[in-house]
Amino acid sequence: MIAYRGAAVLALSAAGSALAQTPAPLIDAPAGQVRGTTDAAIRVFKGIPYAAPPVRGLRWRAPMPLPRWSGVREATAFGPACVQPQGKSTLVYSNDPMPVSEDCLTLNVWTPANAKGAPVLVWIHGGALVTGSSREPMYDGRRMAERGVIVVSINYRLGVLGWLAHPELSRENDKSVSGNYGLQDQIAALHWVRGNIGAFGGDPRNVTIAGESAGGLSVMYLMTSPAARGLYTRAIAQSAYMIAMPDLKKSAFGAPSGEAMGQMLSAGMQATGIQSLRGMDAQTLTDSAAKMGFGPWGTVDGVFLPQQMVDAFDGGKQAPVPVLAGFNQGEIRSLGMLAPKPPASAEAYEKEIRGRYGDLSDAFLRLYPAADYRQSIIATTRDALYGWTSERLVRKQTGIGQPSYLYMFDQGYPAMDTAGLHAFHASELPYVFGTFGGTPPNWPKVPDTQEERAMSDAMIDYWTSFARDGKPVAQAATAWPAYGTTRAYLHFADKPEAKRDLFPGMYDLNEQVMCRRRATGKIAWNWNVGLAAPKMPAAVAACGGL
Structure with a gap:
């Protein structure tokens, strides 16, 4: 792989000047002819529709296949983002305003010139299933394409337009289900890749799905969805979260059913039913739903998502594919809304924890001590959402015989650390993509130094080699051991370093908490941990012990 990468980069660089003089690239794919642009030795195709969007009067229906278009479609500009709440924000993730539309089911392709049988990485953006875009x-x-990998980034429906469940919608559906429209979009995009990527030089049988945050969550949805089975060969989940999901028809784990939540939203908007909601302006509908607190989630519907993610992975019913998964040391430093307010003192913290965690309080306080309770609060939520999920993913895949790889991103730089955001949620992204200059306006700017570039080069190598053959390997960087029986992981801090047993006891505690809550059928597992935790249920034989 190392020799391949060096040769590929040299060849692409040498070809750059020649390609600059060539005509715009034209591809004749089964979907139709598309004309893109050339960026050095990389061909770029933007805004290609992969399905017909169910807009306005057809909202909340499955994405519809497109017939082959006639003539040549210009693929030189990104398509609009899917409709999402508008307004200014000071969060580090907030981008400048971008065009939005219900007609948003598009994807983008970066491919090396003269690619043939190249591996494919399909990127699913994050944004809590509410915001974000492939653009x-x-x-x-x-x-990544410079390493010989074709990259495809996709849009999918967001918020109320992408994830609303409602009994009227279920009655319309031939499978008697509703919700999960954004997931169906992602599956439609993978079908498009299967049918068309060969024309761009890709191997449709060598596809890696990848995403961060809600994109990582989507990767897990796809891994547990029978409708996506066989459309990919590997998975990358960055800062994913395996939390409790609503059930379509009945209340579960303290949450109303998905259909009931849809009815409550409709009533709150004083809509007479689905047809009334379909007649509303998309932006007004989206903004109103967000203000009412509508939370888009994948819904357990028995079809697209047959069961809770934890149950699917426990039963070995997930896709049998290699996984690369991990999280960031400072996840919650930029997501303060997910952490409870600190108490007045260390004594108050310990008293509160002991009252909530009962027989697990000693184990909890060893991991998240009162002596440094402010940092403990941040670490508690980080581990319950992202740390436990990442390790659970690689453990379960290892258990079904799939080589899987765990990481923790712990890189810092002056602007980030000065802002108190060391290794914050999503801060690995400009390293993974090599896009230091593409971060949002409020993002602490990554210094374009030799040290930071070396880290980025290593991460691009690891990610693209994993997409190529399932083994993350980097030129001039340490070997990344599989999680295996030694609980190995890669620690990204100053330079990649292989270590073992990440945060001893963290996984076992959070697994015990989840297991006890699941056994009650009434308590969710998500960010309701630490000072926000309900009283811990009693020990259950099926959960074992710590």
């Missing part, structure tokens, strides 16, 4: 500069696929 964000940080997701530019050029640097």
Whole structure:
């Protein structure tokens, strides 16, 4: 792989000047002819529709296949983002305003010139299933394509337009289900890749799905969805979260059913039913739903998502594919809304924890001590959402015989650390894509130094080699051991370093908490941990012990 990468980069660089003089690339794919642009030795195709969007009167229906278009479609500009809440924000993730539309089911392709049988990485953006877009500069696929990997980034329906369940919608559906429309979009995009990527030089049988945050969550949805089975060969989940999901028809784990939540939303908007909601302006509908607190989630519907993610992975019913998964040391430093307010003192913290965690309080306080309770609060939520999920993913895949790889991103730089955001949620993204100049306006700017570039080069190598053959390997960087029986992981801090047994006891505690809550059928597992935790249920034989 190392020799391949060096040769590929040299060849691409040498070809750059020649390609600059060539005509715009034209591809004749089964979907139709598309004309893109050339960026050095990389061909770029933007805004290609992969399905017909169910807009306005057809909202909340499955994405519809497109017939082959006639003539040549210009693929030189990104398509609009899917409709999402508008307004200014000071969060580090907030981008400049971008065009939005219900007609948003498009994808983008970065491919090396003269690619043939190249591996494919399909990127699913994050944004809590509420915001985000494949057009964000940080997701530019050029640097990955320079390593010989075709990158495809996709849009999918967001918020109420992508994830609403409602009994009227279920009655309309031939499978008697509703919700999960954004997931169906992702599956439709994978079908498009299967049918068309060969024309761009890709191997449709060598596809890696990848995403961060809600994109990582989507990767897990796809891994547990029978409708996506066989459309990919590997998976990358960055800062994913395996939390409790609503059930379509009945209340579960303290949450109303998905259909009931849809009815409550409709009533809150004083809509007479689905047809009334379909007649509303998309932006008004989206903004109103967000203000009412509508939370888009994948819904357990028995079809697209047959069961809770934890149950699917426990039963070995997930896709049998290699996984690369991990999280960031400072996840919650930029997501303060997920952490409870600190108490007045260390004594108050310990008293509160002991009252909530009962027989697990000693184990909890060893991991998250009162002596440094402010940092403990941040670490508690980080581990319950992202750390436990990442390790659970690689453990379960290892258990079904799939080589899987765990990481923790712990890189810092002056602007980040000065802002108190060391290794914050999503801060690995400009390293993974090599897009230091593409970060949002409020993002602490990554210094373009030799040290930071070396880290980025290593991460691009690891990610693209994993997409190529399932083994993350980097030129001039340490070997990344599989998780295996030694609980190995790669620690990204100053330079990659192989270590073992990440945060001893963290996984076992959070697994015990989840297991006890699941056994009650009434308590969710998500960010309701630490000072926000309900009283811990009693020990259950099926959960074992710590």
